[in-house]
Structure formats: C-alpha cells, structure tokens
Amino acid sequence: MSVATKTRIKEPPKAEARGGENRREALLDAAAAMFAAKGYDGTSIRDIAGAVGMLPGSLYYHFKSKEDLLLAVYRKGVARFEEAIAEALGQTPAEPWHAIEAACAAHLSTLLDGGDYARIVSPEFVRSFPPEVLPVLNTERDRYERHFEKLIAALPLGAETDRWLFKVSLFGSLNWSQTWYRKGHYTPRDIAAAFIAMLRNKEA
Amino acid sequence: MSVATKTRIKEPPKAEARGGENRREALLDAAAAMFAAKGYDGTSIRDIAGAVGMLPGSLYYHFKSKEDLLLAVYRKGVARFEEAIAEALGQTPAEPWHAIEAACAAHLSTLLDGGDYARIVSPEFVRSFPPEVLPVLNTERDRYERHFEKLIAALPLGAETDRWLFKVSLFGSLNWSQTWYRKGHYTPRDIAAAFIAMLRNKEA
DNA sequence: GATGCTACCAAACAAGCGATTGCTATGGCA
C-alpha cells in the first residue's frame, strides 16, 4: 500500500523464473509424504530434495532449516483439521449430540483419509520431533481442541461426568484409530457414530 | 536341578568377574530411560554406554546390535503390563464391569507410573522403531490385548454394540492418557473408573 | 546491454552415527 506515485508497482516481483512458487509447494508435499512414511528423523534432506529432483543444498533456498520445513508442514496439517470441522459444523443441525458426532466424523476422515499433512499432526508423530518446536505445535493443537471443548460443554451430561475426562477419552478413541484403521472395513462416519453411541448413556 | 553326578556344576559358569550380570541389567535400564526420554533414533550407543560408564564398543559384548538392545527393553516392557493385569485380575471379583475396570486401572498405572520400560511399549514410540522389528513387537502386543478382548466378551452389552470397536475405543482412551497425564490431578484408578462409567450405559 | 533478482547446481564441511577389530586384565577351574 501507499506506493501511489506514478506507475511504480514494484511490490509483486513476479517470481516465476522456472518453477515459480510451486517448487516450494512440491517440497512441502514431498516432505509431508516422507515424514508421514518414515518419521522426521528417518527422513533426510537428501530424500526430500531428491524426491522433487533437486540437490540437497538447493532446498535451503526455500527453507532455512529442516525444522522450518517441518513447521510449515505441520501448520498445513492443522489447517486441514480446522477446515474439516468448520465445514462439518456449518451444515449440521445444532442438536448437541449430532453436532459432536459430525465433528468427530470430520476429524476422523481428515485423520484417516486426509493425506500426509494430516498424519503429521498426530501426537504419535510429534513425539519424534525436535523438542524446540513442541511449544509452537502445542499452541496450534490447543486452539483446535477448543472447538471440541465447546461442543462437549453443550452436551446434556449427568452431573457426575467430568467433561474434561470426557474430552480426553473421546480424543483418545478418535486418534487411536490411526493404529488400527484399514480402508474398507469401517468408514469414518461409522466409527464416529459408534463411539458417540457408546458414550451417550441414559436416555436414548 | 538335575546336576546330579558328583560335584560337576559347570552349568552356571559363575559370571562374576567385576560387575557380574548386573552390568547388562544396568545397560538395559539406561537404554530404557534414554529411549523413553529421547526416542530410539535420538539415543546413541555412545549415550547408553556412557551412562553406565562404559565405552561404546564394550556394549557390543552384551548386545549384538542396537536393535537387539531395543527388543530386550521392549519385551521387559510388555512383561510389566502382563504382570500388572494378572495381579489385578487375581484379586478382583469376577463381576464383568469390576473386572475390566480393575484391568484398566492396572494398565493405566503401568503406563503412567510404570517407569521407562512401560513407556517404550506405547505405539507412539513404536513408530520410531526400525521397521524390521515391528512384526515381533506386534505379536507381543496382540497377545496382551487378548486379555482385554476376553474381558469385553463377558460384558453385558447391548446387541447393537460392536465389541471390537468397543475395544479400540477403550484402548484409545487409555493409551491417550500418556499425552495429558500429570501426576497429582487424577490417579489411574480415578481415570479407569471414569472411563468405564462413561461406557457403561443403561442400567446403573 | 548492464544490473539484479530468482532459483538452482556442485562441492564440500564438520559432526555424529552404528559397528568392528585387536588386545588385555581378571578370576575360577583343572
């Protein structure tokens, strides 16, 4: 803004020599895929660069370190989850049990069918990350979980039910699915419905 | 036993030059602690050997490879879980809901307060292990989970409840606790009671 | 037609890794 004078439009420097902006995106995709498949430590800069036909050193033009690359991938992963439940809640009746079931189904399908970016976000993965980045990661995750806390607060649960334990129990059930899920047997919708049905006690 | 003839007791070769058998045990303890703290990849042979005042090469007298060491630690971890629930089930009334709650409490206290060995067993960890050892690990874990399958089979659940989904849901809730548990707020018993109460619908 | 920026190559760096080898001091047993 405030360039004003004459036709001096220096701001967008075009940036399209050969591969343009999508080389960076290609690196992100490759990194997400390889992190998901072999873990952070198990993936080398050489692997990632090689996957897009680039030399290891060249990657440092786009990302200043391996951690920086990881962070970019992670953020994209969290974003997928947020978009998914935002969309699900947008088109669902406000009835509390229906709402949380829809959110769970969205969470599950992102986690299970959401591609490599989503897979990175799971704590099973985070464990393998360098400790320095954990605070940043947790901040992002907490923001996401807050959506679920709101949905749980709206549920007509008995007074004896600890809503915080309810949340961690539910999240555990959902995220654990990564360890056993295989395509074809159950759909994310089925799983979400079954889990919510088990937790929904007393009046049907 | 059955040494019999004369005083030829060659079988136990004494093995007590300087540190005896407990040097190997010390290595196991150190490995468990460091694997738990920094992951498999994050821990070097140098770290482990150094922690017990040994040079890296000397470790290879006790274990033939880093993977071998990992496997020994893992097995000890699974054993802890099996002992814990065996003991819990031994001193618990046969009433199905009480039984599974006791097993869950035992599982949780092993997972959360059971020390470094137990921590290794969690799939959050297994993810970082070299792929070659996974089949062995899964065999051990499956055997353990079968105890819970039996307990779940005995529960008076409605016909609409998928007992397999019940199992994975419960295991998810339990194992997820590793990500949020901090000593002092809830005890493993409290958590187990709360989780089971949530799942125990209909008749009180 | 010189300048400058983008996007990359080519080569190397220091550090750390798991593992191997040859050797040695110790102590029980014959």
Next chain:
DNA sequence: TGCCATAGCAATCGCTTGTTTGGTAGCATC
C-alpha cells in the same frame, strides 16, 4: 601352572547427517 571364558578398553572404519559456500543460467527491468 596353565587354560579359558568374562568383561571391558582403545582405536578406528565407513557412512550419513544437516548445513554452508561459491558460482551461474535465465529472465525482467532500466
């Protein structure tokens, strides 16, 4: 006394890691 297994030291090998540095082809602008 001689023998052999135990338990470890000392040194090193070959390899991979994340990262840095210097250079350069291609294009846009002045």
